[in-house]
Amino acid sequence: MKEIDARGLACPAPVLHTKATLQEEKPPAVKVIVDNAASQQNVQRFLESQGFQVTMERQGSDYMVIGTCRSEPDEHARAATVPEADARKIMVMCATDRMGFGDDELGLKLMVNFLRTLKEMGPELWRLVFVNNGVKLTIDGSEVLADLKAYENAGLKVLVCGTCLNHFKLLERKQVGETTNMLDIVTAAQLADKVITI
């Protein structure tokens, strides 16, 4: 197991060390040693946010935070949506709730149809991101809400721009997906093999 000694470091340094190690070495399990409760909780939460299962041990004044990759996929997840290491990763970014220009009514119909048909991409569909007017597709009353929820339940990560929700004052009305920020969106775009923007 990869061991990270983060004793003597103050927040956020232990999280940063852990993050760097995960990025560089992609270990299946890590053991992070810290010497204060705040760092312990921060590292635990970071590992959980990265999909690790976390256990804790106390040794004297030190805390061992042990994270192991979840081997069992989420029971709701289709095995197919967990991309193989060599499967292509496609990110679809919807920056509007209408497809194309011209007739708005037609544009909305096309957008609904587009989102429903996306599932034909199969396991290569890796991230679905909503920004700007696109976030309006994720709130109550959206025609595709049920479809987006089905994608999410099947294990697809649906990201919704928090700044945009905030701008339109729709934060409370979002019904599906994870509220996200530009850093996550940029990281996703970098990791993706293909980005499709509508």
Added chain:
Amino acid sequence: MGLERADDAGVYRVSDTLALIQTVDFFTPVVDDPYWFGQIAAANALSDVYAMGGVPKTAMNLVAFPVKEMDLSILRQIIQGGLDKMTEAGVVLVGGHSIEDKELKYGLSVTGFVHPDRVLTKKNLQPGDRLILTKPLGTGIVNTAVKAGMAPPELVEQVTRLMAALNCTAAEVMGRFDASACTDVTGFGLLGHLAEMVSGSGLGVRIDSRKVPVMVEALTYATMGLIPAGAYRNREFREPMVVFAEAVERSRQDALFDPQTSGGLLISVRGTQAGGLVEALRDAGVEEPAEIGAVLTGPEEKIWVV
């Protein structure tokens, strides 16, 4: 006003119509840009006077500067930032004192005026009051992400402006309403400062967590464990007084305990005036004022977060 009840500033009655408010606050840099640091430190120091219902009049600079290691132009920018904030607040800089120190620090000693009958303290909650917050939370968590190099430049700018914003307008508007108590939200976080208001009051408080304005990015960073150690200390210290409903997500709880730099005013106002106060704050240009909870007759000395 005695010291047994720690408040935001000291108050000295000069006559039946005039009392002096005196306060001092300084800290180490919270942002990289010296000019903005000066502004934030000044806004933070002035805030204590606003929280007491007063108007700041004069101030003195407090400077600790590593003169051997740092260029004096940095100090000039810090002081210019502070001076610009004082000008914005209508405060006159009357002097100051500087010492050599390994660690840079800047702040102000501020004197303000208040009518002795209009002094607002932390300790006068009334049943039926509503609680109003005048700035969104999350600066501590976002600053941790900034320190971690994970915050994009536009977010750095947003959080910097938020910290540098004066509580001047909010205090002016508050003065037109029947506020019964007030404090500013700083290092102890919203719930920490609220706990100070509640303890000894014999009353309880309900906070509607979904109504508390929080920078959205702070919630994301909290989930990733980018939480300042102070937030954990604040939680540990005040946990016995706080009851969270199950539906309140962990990241939102963290934001409620997040230590703020130069945070907003937390105002307890007569229930019937709450809507009017929020509207008046917004009309006056305060960006995100919100009614976030209510003062109840019980459970005694508990903060109930739903």
